[in-house]
Every structure is written in structure tokens, then in C-alpha cells.
Amino acid sequence: MLAPLLRIEEGIEERIGEKGVPDESAAVLVEGLVKSFDPKKPPALKNLTARIEGGRITGLVGPDGAGKTTLLRLLCGLLLPDEGRISVLGLDAVTQAEAVHARVGYMPQKFGLYEDLTVMENMTLQADLRGVSPKDRESRYGELLDFTGLGPFRKRLAGRLSGGMKQKLGLACTLLARPPALFLDEPGVGVDPVARRELWRMLRDLLTPRRIIVWSTAYLDEAGACDSVLLLNEGELLFDGPPGDLSMRAKGRVFLIDGGGARRRSLIVPLMEKTQTLDAVVQGGSVRVLTRDGGEEIFSGSGLGAFSEKLSMTLSCRAAAPRFEDAFMDILGGARPGNPAVAEFFDLKPPGEETVRAERLVKRFGAFVAVDDVSFSIRRGEVFGLLGPNGAGKSTTFRMMCGLLAPSSGNCSIVGLDFRVAPGAARSRLGYMAQKFSLYGELSVRQNLDFFSGVYGLRGKARREKTEQVIAAFDLARYLKSPARSLPLGFKQRLALGCAVMHGPDVLFLDEPTSGVDPVTRREFWTCINSVALRGVTVMVTTHFMDEAEYCDRVALVYKGRLAASGSPDDLKAAAADPSNPNPTLEDAFIRLIEEADRGGI
Amino acid sequence: MTRSSVQAALHRVVTLTKREFYAVLLDRKSRFQIFVAPFIMLTIFSFAVTMEVKNATLGVLNLDAGELGRQFVSYLASGPTFTRVFELDGEQEVGPTIENQRALAVLSIPADFSRKLLSGRPATLQTVLDGRKINAVQIADGYVRLVARQFGRSLEQHSGVAAPRPEVVTRQLFNPNLEYLWFTLPTLLVLLTQMIAIIVSGMSVARERELGTFEQLLVSPLSSVEIVIGKAVPAVCLAFCEGVAIHCVALFVFGIPFAGSASFLALGLGLFILSVTGMGLFISSLCSTQQQAFLGCFVYIVPAVLLSGFMAPIENMPVILQYLTLLNPARHIFTISLGIYLKGMPPGNVLPELAWLSGIAVVTLIFAGWFFKRKTQ
Numbered sequence: 020m021l022a023p024l025l026r027i028e029e030g031i032e033e034r035i036g037e038k039g040v041p042d043e044s045a046a047v048l049v050e051g052l053v054k055s056f057d058p059k060k061p062p063a064l065k066n067l068t069a070r071i072e073g074g075r076i077t078g079l080v081g082p083d084g085a086g087k088t089t090l091l092r093l094l095c096g097l098l099l100p101d102e103g104r105i106s107v108l109g110l111d112a113v114t115q116a117e118a119v120h121a122r123v124g125y126m127p128q129k130f131g132l133y134e135d136l137t138v139m140e141n142m143t144l145q146a147d148l149r150g151v152s153p154k155d156r157e158s159r160y161g162e163l164l165d166f167t168g169l170g171p172f173r174k175r176l177a178g179r180l181s182g183g184m185k186q187k188l189g190l191a192c193t194l195l196a197r198p199p200a201l202f203l204d205e206p207g208v209g210v211d212p213v214a215r216r217e218l219w220r221m222l223r224d225l226l227t228p229r230r231i232i233v234w235s236t237a238y239l240d241e242a243g244a245c246d247s248v249l250l251l252n253e254g255e256l257l258f259d260g261p262p263g264d265l266s267m268r269a270k271g272r273v274f275l276i277d278g279g280g281a282r283r284r285s286l287i288v289p290l291m292e293k294t295q296t297l298d299a300v301v302q303g304g305s306v307r308v309l310t311r312d313g314g315e316e317i318f319s320g321s322g323l324g325a326f327s328e329k330l331s332m333t334l335s336c337r338a339a340a341p342r343f344e345d346a347f348m349d350i351l352g353g354a355r356p357g358n359p360a361v362a363e364f365f366d367l368k369p370p371g372e373e374t375v376r377a378e379r380l381v382k383r384f385g386a387f388v389a390v391d392d393v394s395f396s397i398r399r400g401e402v403f404g405l406l407g408p409n410g411a412g413k414s415t416t417f418r419m420m421c422g423l424l425a426p427s428s429g430n431c432s433i434v435g436l437d438f439r440v441a442p443g444a445a446r447s448r449l450g451y452m453a454q455k456f457s458l459y460g461e462l463s464v465r466q467n468l469d470f471f472s473g474v475y476g477l478r479g480k481a482r483r484e485k486t487e488q489v490i491a492a493f494d495l496a497r498y499l500k501s502p503a504r505s506l507p508l509g510f511k512q513r514l515a516l517g518c519a520v521m522h523g524p525d526v527l528f529l530d531e532p533t534s535g536v537d538p539v540t541r542r543e544f545w546t547c548i549n550s551v552a553l554r555g556v557t558v559m560v561t562t563h564f565m566d567e568a569e570y571c572d573r574v575a576l577v578y579k580g581r582l583a584a585s586g587s588p589d590d591l592k593a594a595a596a597d598p599s600n601p602n603p604t605l606e607d608a609f610i611r612l613i614e615e616a617d618r619g620g621i
Numbered sequence: 622m623t624r625s626s627v628q629a630a631l632h633r634v635v636t637l638t639k640r641e642f643y644a645v646l647l648d649r650k651s652r653f654q655i656f657v658a659p660f661i662m663l664t665i666f667s668f669a670v671t672m673e674v675k676n677a678t679l680g681v682l683n684l685d686a687g688e689l690g691r692q693f694v695s696y697l698a699s700g701p702t703f704t705r706v707f708e709l710d711g712e713q714e715v716g717p718t719i720e721n722q723r724a725l726a727v728l729s730i731p732a733d734f735s736r737k738l739l740s741g742r743p744a745t746l747q748t749v750l751d752g753r754k755i756n757a758v759q760i761a762d763g764y765v766r767l768v769a770r771q772f773g774r775s776l777e778q779h780s781g782v783a784a785p786r787p788e789v790v791t792r793q794l795f796n797p798n799l800e801y802l803w804f805t806l807p808t809l810l811v812l813l814t815q816m817i818a819i820i821v822s823g824m825s826v827a828r829e830r831e832l833g834t835f836e837q838l839l840v841s842p843l844s845s846v847e848i849v850i851g852k853a854v855p856a857v858c859l860a861f862c863e864g865v866a867i868h869c870v871a872l873f874v875f876g877i878p879f880a881g882s883a884s885f886l887a888l889g890l891g892l893f894i895l896s897v898t899g900m901g902l903f904i905s906s907l908c909s910t911q912q913q914a915f916l917g918c919f920v921y922i923v924p925a926v927l928l929s930g931f932m933a934p935i936e937n938m939p940v941i942l943q944y945l946t947l948l949n950p951a952r953h954i955f956t957i958s959l960g961i962y963l964k965g966m967p968p969g970n971v972l973p974e975l976a977w978l979s980g981i982a983v984v985t986l987i988f989a990g991w992f993f994k995r996k997t998q
Binding site for chain 2: 163421422423442443444446447449452453454457458459460461464466469471473474475476477502528
């Protein structure tokens with residue numbers, strides 16, 4: 020069934036190079052590529068030289084703003100480079116752009132689908148646009164619908180498909196012309212782990228020795244699945260090669276420290292103070308540490324003993340397999356020691372008391388039940404993660420908990436205050452940080468701080484003091500007069516967090532706080548969150564990042580409107596272990612739970 | 622509510638209002654929309670929005686060999702209405718002249734025109750008008766008839782066969798010389814303040830929704846009433862200041878007479894702006910992008926202007942529509958604005974219009990608040 024899809028359009032195929040000689044006609048070549056959009060800002064791509072071979076899946080990996088989309092659009096001939104040469108399948112992307120368009124299947128970030136058209140109409144439209152001859156169409160539609168499993172949904176509107184199905188339809192549309200090169204821009208966004216794996220399997224099936232497949236992603240854990248990786252950061256190519264090679268950089272320097280228990284978050288700051296430490300993050304019940312070259316010994320024997328004594332804890336240490344992200348942190352020079360001064364906003368409150376409570380929450384939108392009988396409770400000082408595929412009810416649950424949506428039935432309360440009874444009082448006890456740090460971009464940093472302190476009822480002396488405190492804690496002094504939109508990402512994040520915590524809330528709601536953010540900035544953010552949690556603030560976070568999920572004390576998986584599972588990341592992983600996979604990742608655990616839920620028929 | 626909680630609410634509203642002002646004033650595009658665009662429009666519209674017929678072209682088909690036909694044409698051409706007059710060579714040119722818009726009207730003078738008049742018999746003139754320009758040709762036609770009447774009378778005096786006949790003497794009250802600007806500026810005062818109010822309020826929530834900051838407001842202790850107030854105040858203030866500025870321009874630059882009470886005009890304008898702002902916030906609360914909000918404002922503003930009595934007299938509309946226009950704040954403020962400017966409308970006549978405006982303002986603001994609230998359901 021697959022055979023026809025593997026065929027590359029006739030007439031484009033031929034010109035095979037001589038054996039052993041590097042052949043440009045089956046590769047993408049980039050030399051000295053520079054692209055700048057705004058002369059006042061650093062260029063989006065700085066002097067990039069790379070070679071992408073056919074016959075493998077190449078991952079274009081990097082945080083938002085790294086230059087991934089710019090590079091893909093340049094490769095497709097949709098943008099013109101300022102400097103440098105681009106050769107795609109032996110064609111010059113600038114002078115032979117038309118020919119490049121004909122040979123490249125480009126799948127842009129937002130699917131490039133027409134949401135008001137059905138699956139079939141979308142495919143027909145794309146076939147028209149790509150000039151697929153009428154006699155070939157029927158057979159190609161059939162093949163692709165079979166391949167993507169979209170056959171039963173021909174008449175469904177594209178807008179009504181799930182995230183995963185949309186990406187499959189997008190892929191089917193790009194495959195209509197049987198292009199020898201496939202460029203996919205962040206196909207993993209908005210796709211649940213199960214569908215994501217399926218997408219990967221499909222791409223593997225499509226791989227022929229001469230086909231070029233590029234998959235761009237901001238999820239570092241996705242990089243591991245690629246055959247080869249181009250790691251981009253701020254327009255610079257940091258690494259080019261198999262992902263395993265990159266991870267090996269950090270080999271022997273990654274450790275897990277156990278024994279911190281509930282106080283493991285407090286280990287991060289003292290660990291980062293050690294000059295040998297490059298990076299320290301919470302991972303489930305342990306702390307994951309990356310050391311500098313030659314810094315390994317402090318975690319073997321005596322070093323850790325003294326450290327344990329100082330903190331009066333019994334810590335133990337074991338070596339761990341390096342991950343892609345460890346190596347990335349190594350290249351970036353390690354985490355910046357975050358400033359835990361943010362904790363000063365909060366009076367220390369002993370952990371244990373229940374602060375967030377959801378009781379049999381139900382939310383209906385018309386006939387559709389988005390959230391069906393969800394209950395949970397979170398205690399002071401706990402970091403609670405809400406995970407789940409898009410459209411599973413995760414965001415709806417989150418929005419009910421912070422008072423943005425009223426439940427159809429059931430109760431939710433913050434520190435004992437019900438939103439329906441005392442909305443103002445409940446809201447004044449929570450802090451909220453929306454996705455991508457939504458701030459008032461035109462307003463200066465000072466004006467933003469004034470606004471949020473005023474809205475949260477701080478007045479007079481208290482207001483001035485708190486504002487000064489935030490400025491000091493987040494090191495915002497030099498940006499006070501700048502408009503918020505002009506701030507570097509890391510400072511935007513600090514300002515957003517500062518605005519959310521100024522009034523010393525009991526519960527902090529974070530909606531996908533760090534998706535697409537580079538790992539260094541993410542570390543800095545979580546240093547603050549950790550210190551806040553240690554002061555007894557409850558943190559509720561939604562995330563797509565499996566790594567980020569492991570920073571949580573407890574996670575809950577929402578699937579099809581129900582709570583499919585909840586527990587500590589370690590427990591969930593342990594429950595998913597079986598002889599074939601003794602050390603499952605959190606993603607493995609989730610896929611397993613979702614599959615079980617599907618079988619259980621909920 | 623206790624006193625301290627009122628104080629706290631007031632403090633929050635003031636904070637929000639301040640931010641709204643910043644948001645409008647710090648953004649270059651909205652600064653242009655508010656401070657520059659209205660004054661450009663004021664200048665252009667003051668001269669362009671006129672319904673007078675001046676400097677029009679008249680085609681003349683003069684078949685009359687006598688003196689009187691020519692004389693009549695020169696009478697016509699001496700007024701401001703027809704400054705360009707040209708002769709047609711024959712009947713066959715009449716149609717194409719109108720069709721190709723070479724003239725607004727064609728006057729044909731029959732061959733026996735002079736003869737009949739001189740023999741004391743009535744003569745007939747024919748005008749062919751361009752029906753596509755319905756307003757202009759009616760005015761032109763009226764002018765031709767007027768001239769014809771006067772022409773006839775002067776002939777009668779001349780020949781001494783005057784028969785007494787009734788005569789209409791027109792006097793334009795409130796605008797004795799029918800200065801069109803006297804009508805235009807009080808109208809523009811309304812149209813431009815309406816535009817500012819609806820743009821500032823209509824965009825405010827939609828912009829925040831697009832940026833994702835609106836949720837941040839909703840999770841803060843601000844109640845929906847406080848949000849409505851905080852968002853309404855800047856729109857009302859800016860539009861009102863705009864209105865004051867236009868009023869000053871009308872008085873001091875264009876020298877429009879102001880016959881009535883300034884405080885009543887201010888009160889009426891304030892209530893009008895409040896009701897339009899409520900409408901804008903209501904539209905904004907339904908939209909999730911600025912583009913939608915912009916379309917929404919447009920969909921509101923066009924019928925609001927057309928059904929206000931400014932373009933077409935309300936008395937000429939179907940009865941149902943006449944009642945419907947009562948819900949249009951623009952209708953009431955036009956009555957007030959023109960009335961106060963030109964005839965010094967007495968308070969007794971202004972009050973019912975003010976009552977209507979207050980009613981509409983209350984309803985639209987409540988609706989806006991209710992829809993903000995509903996968004997969280």
C-alpha cells in the first residue's frame with residue numbers, strides 16, 4: 020500500500036550522482052547564510068553553513084526565535100537571503116525558486132489548511148494548487164487517505180479535526196505532489212503524545228534513500244527521535260550531527276541526587292552556588308545535576324557527604340544517562356543562577372493545608388461535555404501539573420480553577436473561597452500568568468508594575484515598597500522606562516512573574532509558562548517557582564513539556580474530559596514499567612495511560 | 622458595601638482607567654486616530670459635505686428665434702446655480718448630453734416661445750433632468766421654475782398687463798442666508814465624537830483579547846462593573862474633549878452662531894457619548910479580534926448615521942423605522958445639536974431628548990457589563 024507514496028514524482032527523480040561522490044542533487048546545502056529582518060536587531064540567521072542529506076529525518080531543533088521558520092522558508096524559496104547560497108536538490112533557491120517550489124513539500128506551522136473546508140475539499144484544493152493531473156488524483160487521494168487513516172473523515176470540516184488529525188491532513192496535502200523534499204514546521208505542536216508518535220511512524224514509512232525530511236521542533240525531547248539534528252539558538256548553529264553524539268558531550272557528568280524528598284527543591288540554589296555545577300533541575304523525586312568538565316568528583320563520595328551534612332539531609336547520588344537537553348545546557352554555558360529573592364514577597368506559611376479544591380467539576384458546552392466529573396485537591400507548597408492532549412479538557416479545567424469559567428456543576432475553591440460566592444476575594448488570593456507572558460507591550464515596565472499593583476489593591480506605602488521589591492528581586496531597574504514589548508524574553512518572563520506575585524498570592528496559576536522558551540530562561544523561571552513553592556505557595560501549571568512535568572510534585576493527566584491518572588511523576592513512571600521497557604519516560608507513561616483509557620472505553 | 626470596599630473598588634477603577642489612557646496615548650496608531658484624523662476630516666467635510674447646487678452645467682436647446690429665449694437663458698446663467706451654459710445644436714443631442722453627464726439639466730426653449738409671450742399667451746419650457754442625481758436636480762429644477770416665474774412677472778410689468786396673483790415670499794428662519802456650514806458643523810460635531818467614542822471603546826477589549834491580557838484582567842479582583850467603568854471613562858473623556866475642540870473650531874474658526882445653552886449641549890453630548898461607548902463596549906465584548914471589532918463598529922455606525930435624520934428626514938421613513946430611530950442615540954443628539962446651535966432650543970424641548978439618551982446609555986452599558994460577565998460563564 021505504501022509503495023506509491025514512496026515514489027517521487029517522475030522527471031524530478033533522476034540525475035543520480037556517481038557513487039561515493041557527495042551529490043548535491045539529493046541534498047540541501049546552505050553556505051554562509053545570513054538573513055536579517057530588522058537592521059536594528061541581530062540577524063535571524065547568522066552565517067549558517069550546513070548540509071542536510073536525504074534518506075534520514077533531520078531535526079531542526081531550537082527554542083522560539085532561534086531561526087527555524089526563517090531557515091525553512093529560505094529553503095523553500097519563500098524568503099530571499101541577505102548573503103550566502105542555498106542549494107535544494109541541486110537547484111538554487113534564489114534563481115530557481117519556481118523549480119524548488121515544485122519539488123518541495125512545505126507544511127507551515129498553522130497547518131495551512133482551510134478550516135471551513137472538508138478534508139476532501141482541502142485535498143482537492145491542494146491538488147489544484149500543486150497541479151496534480153486529474154487522472155492521478157483519485158488514486159492518490161485513496162492512497163493518502165488510507166495512509167493517514169483519514170478515510171472515514173472525508174466529509175468532516177478540517178476545523179473540526181483534532182490537532183493530530185489536522186497535522187495528518189496537512190501532511191497528506193503536502194504529499195499529494197510526491198515531493199522529494201518534505202519540510203515540516205513544528206508539526207508536533209498541539210498534537211498529543213500518541214498522535215505525535217503516529218506522525219513519526221508515518222514519516223519513517225515515507226523515508227526513502229533519496230527523500231529529504233526536515234522536522235522542526237522546539238521540544239528538545241523530540242530531537243532524540245531524529246537521525247540527525249541541527250541545533251539552532253539565536254540564529255546560530257550550535258550543533259550538526261546525530262543527536263546521540265551531542266548527548267555524549269555530557270556523558271559521565273549527569274547525576275541524580277536522591278534523598279531530598281519534599282525538600283528537594285531547596286537543594287537547587289545551594290547546588291547552583293557550587294562552581295562545578297552547570298545545571299540543576301528537579302526531576303520527579305530527585306534532582307538532576309550537570310557538572311562542568313572535571314566537576315564530577317564532588318558527586319562521588321566525600322563531596323556530597325559534606326554537602327549533605329551542611330543541609331542536614333541524607334543524600335545519595337547516582338549517575339544518569341545524558342539527555343539532549345543536558346548537552347544543550349552544556350553548550351549554552353549552563354544555567355544562570357536564578358534569584359530566589361522573589362520568595363520575599365511571601366510570608367512563610369507551613370505546608371500541608373489544602374489551598375485548591377476541585378470537587379466533581381463538570382463543564383458542558385451545549386451537548387459537549389468538556390470536563391466530566393473531575394476532582395482533586397492541592398496543598399500548600401505543592402507544584403501541581405495539569406497535562407493532557409489538546410481538547411482533552413485540560414485548559415477548561417485550568418480556566419475553571421482560576422475563575423475564568425464557571426463550572427456547569429461541582430465546586431472549585433481557592434483557600435476555601437468559592438468563586439461563585441466571593442469572586443473578588445478569591446481572585447485577590449491568586450496570581451495568574453498567561454501563556455507567553457501577556458503584558459501590556461506599549462506600557463513601560465514601571466507602568467505595568469503600577470497597573471498590576473493597583474488592580475490588586477496595593478496602595479500608598481505598601482504599593483511603593485512592593486514595587487521596589489519586585490524591581491530589585493527581578494533586576495528590572497535598568498528597563499523601568501522601556502516598553503515591555505522591547506524587553507528580552509528572559510526579562511519579559513521576569514516582569515510577568517513579578518506582576519503575578521506582587522500581591523503575595525496563595526496560589527499561582529501558570530498556563531504553559533515556558534513552551535518554546537530556551538532552556539536557560541526556563542531554568543531561571545523555575546528557580547523562582549521553586550523558591551515560591553518553598554515559601555508555601557501552591558503552584559498549578561499546565562504544560563506540554565514532559566521535562567517540565569517532571570518539575571512538579573504531582574501531575575494529573577486529563578483525557579477525554581476525565582482525570583485519567585494522577586500521582587507523582589516517579590510513581591506514574593514506575594506504574595508504566597514492564598519488562599520490555601524497564602525505565603519508561605514520562606511520555607511513555609502517558610501514552611500507556613491514554614491507551615489504557617481508550618481500551619477501558621471512557 | 623462598606624466604605625473601605627467602595628474605596629478599594631474606586632482605587633482599582635482609577636488604576637484601570639489610567640492604564641487605558643496610557644494604552645491609547647502610547648500607541649502611535651491610536652494617537653493618530655484620535656488627534657489627527659478627526660481634524661483632517663473636519664476640515665475636509667466642512668467644505669465637501671454640502672447639498673447646495675452651485676456651479677452646475679446647463680445645456681440649452683434654444684429653438685426660439687426671438688429675443689426672449691436668449692434673455693431667459695442669460696437670466697438663468699446670472700445666478701450661482703448654473704455658471705456654465707452651452708448651446709445644443711439639435712433635439713438629437715439632448716439624450717446624449719444627459720447620458721454622458723455633460724450637463725446636469727437641459728433646457729429646451731420651443732420655437733414659438735417669444736411669439737407666444739409677446740402675444741400675451743402662456744408659453745411652455747421643457748427641462749430634461751439627470752435622474753441619477755436626484756437631490757441636485759430637484760434643487761436645480763426649483764431654481765429654473767423660480768427664474769421662470771420671475772421672468773414672467775417682469776414681462777407682465779413690462780407689458781403692463783399685470784394681473785394680480787398670489788406670491789410666495791420665503792424667509793429662512795434660524796439660517797437666514799441658508800449657509801450650509803451652519804448645518805455641517807453641528808452635524809460633524811456629532812459624527813466625529815461618535816467615531817472617537819466607538820473606536821476607543823470598541824477596540825479596547827478586543828485588543829486585550831488579542832494580546833491575551835484580558836484574561837489577566839478577569840482573574841484580577843476587578844469586577845465586571847469595574848472593568849466596564851474603567852474602560853468607558855477614557856473613551857468618554859477623549860470623545861468629549863474632541864467634541865469641545867470641534868465646538869471651538871465651529872465657533873471661532875467658522876464663526877457659526879451659537880444661540881442656545883452650552884451646558885445643555887454639553888450634557889446632551891456627554892450622554893450621547895456614554896451611550897455610544899456602551900454600544901462600543903458591547904460590540905467589543907462579543908469580538909475576539911480587533912478586526913472583528915472594527916467590522917462590528919462599522920456595521921453599527923453606518924445605519925446609525927443613515928437613520929439619524931441627518932441624511933434623510935425621519936418623517937419620510939416608514940412608520941416602523943421612525944419608531945426604531947428613537948433607539949438611535951445619534952437621532953436625539955442631532956436634534957439637540959442643531960436645535961441648540963441654530964435656534965436656541967428651550968430646555969423644555971431638550972429634556973425629552975436627554976431622557977432618551979440617558980435611557981439608551983444605561984441599557985447599553987448594562988448590556989456591555991453583562992456580556993463581560995457572561996464570558997466567564
